[in-house]
Amino acid sequence: MPDRFLLTTLLGREFVQTPRHLEHMLGHLLALEELCRSLGVSRISEFVDISLLELDEAASLLEHPPVQAETDPETGMVLAIEDLAWHPAALGMASLEACAQHLARGSSSLIDQADVPGLLEELHLCLSQLQPLEAQGGQFHFSVRNL
Numbered sequence: 001m002p003d004r005f006l007l008t009t010l011l012g013r014e015f016v017q018t019p020r021h022l023e024h025m026l027g028h029l030l031a032l033e034e035l036c037r038s039l040g041v042s043r044i045s046e047f048v049d050i051s052l053l054e055l056d057e058a059a060s061l062l063e064h065p066p067v068q069a070e071t072d073p074e075t076g077m078v079l080a081i082e083d084l085a086w087h088p089a090a091l092g093m094a095s096l097e098a099c100a101q102h103l104a105r106g107s108s109s110l111i112d113q114a115d116v117p118g119l120l121e122e123l124h125l126c127l128s129q130l131q132p133l134e135a136q137g138g139q140f141h142f143s144v145r146n147l
Helices: 023-027 029-039 051-061 089-104 113-134
Strands: 004-011 014-017 139-145
Touching (some): 023 113, 029 089, 113 139
């Protein structure tokens, strides 16, 4: 299981990675997957980009990993925008809204009720970031990585 789960958005060439680790979403990812399946929306895992995780894994396998790789000016990372997987904000909104509405009703047997407020807060944070991008054709993914 990765250590970090972050929302990353893209509008045109404007790349934004929210600094907040979505710990509740990561911790309940399997339950969210089942919830999405039962609600008939795209699963959260379909929006996860594992490029950074794969890059970290590849570097750990090298006997002499590169000391300092050149960073991309747009992303601030080794990977460029084109190296990452992107999904329409509207598609993600449908899944996140369905999960948030279901959890707000208090009818989920998949997630402990004590964990629902933190999970709802993170879902609403994601929705607030994606909503302005939806009508403009913005894209997003959830980035996972080990620190």
